[in-house]
Amino acid sequence: MDTTLESSAAVLDTQKDADGSFPTDKKITVVFVLGGPGSGKGTQCANIVEHFGFTHLSTGDLLRAESKSGSPNGIMIRDMMNEGKIVPSEVTIKLLRKAMLESGNDKFLIDGFPRNEENRAAFENIMKIEPEFVLYFDCPVEELERRLLNRNQGRDDDNIGTIQKRFKVFIESTLPILEYYNSKGKLRKIDAGKPVDEVFEDVKAVLSPFAVEANTCRKSNVSMVLGLEYLIYLVKRLFRAARMLLTHLFHGTALEEGWHAASIQK
């Protein structure tokens, strides 16, 4: 499958209200991040961004921002989120595409997506991008409930009524998506019931293919810096030698005296 932003753009740009254009034909790397509500997707994505240079796009955050922006879809999005329902894919994908464009990056963690079959099929059809794999944070439901009720980030959907609805939607709509990617050998399941640092150790192991690039980059930066320092050192020595030669040519005696004085001082 062709996975360039350009080809995705070609499809998306046929939409009447599509804005902007994809500037690049670079290969796009996408990792989907799924897990029950409160499983720690956002927490772990923040760590991944720091270590592996991905751009983190939380579909929930994008929808929350859109619902507060006063856009025509705002009220519909807010009402659906308060019911724990899944917003129509065309709305979510449009927001995702815009955020991908604006980031300028080519590596994305798409968090909380695809939530159902409609999300999955629409992303594949419109964006023409296959995910590298799906990172799945698996966590017992009692722990999810405890985390959500203690989150205290002012989210309207972190109340017991909506939480129960979100769990139901996860089981009915998202678990089949996890099974789909599992059957394709693309599911990377992580035990998310452990403390944050321990979970991240497992995440790092899964993302290790992307670390090679980061290390190579770091190593080549180091050699570049060392190479530059050595070059500066050589140029300085060259200048010093040239100055001494010139001084010797024009003031031969003085130079000899200087040398003599210097060797006495030593």
Ligand SMILES: Nc1ncnc2c1ncn2[C@@H]1O[C@H](COP(=O)(O)OP(=O)(O)OP(=O)(O)O)[C@@H](O)[C@H]1O
């Ligand atoms: N491994 C962990 N152990 C204990 N608490 C955690 C762990 N990971 C995250 N948390 C806490 O649980 C809460 C939910 O985490 P987070 O927001 O990352 O989950 P999420 O999967 O992104 O949630 P949602 O799907 O609702 O957006 C936060 O308060 C976070 O600090």
Ligand SMILES: Nc1ccn([C@@H]2O[C@H](COP(=O)(O)O)[C@@H](O)[C@H]2O)c(=O)n1
């Ligand atoms: N693909 C998605 C993702 C999210 N939603 C809605 O947002 C709510 C919050 O999502 P979080 O990932 O931040 O927990 C979710 O309950 C849905 O209402 C969506 O519609 N489609």
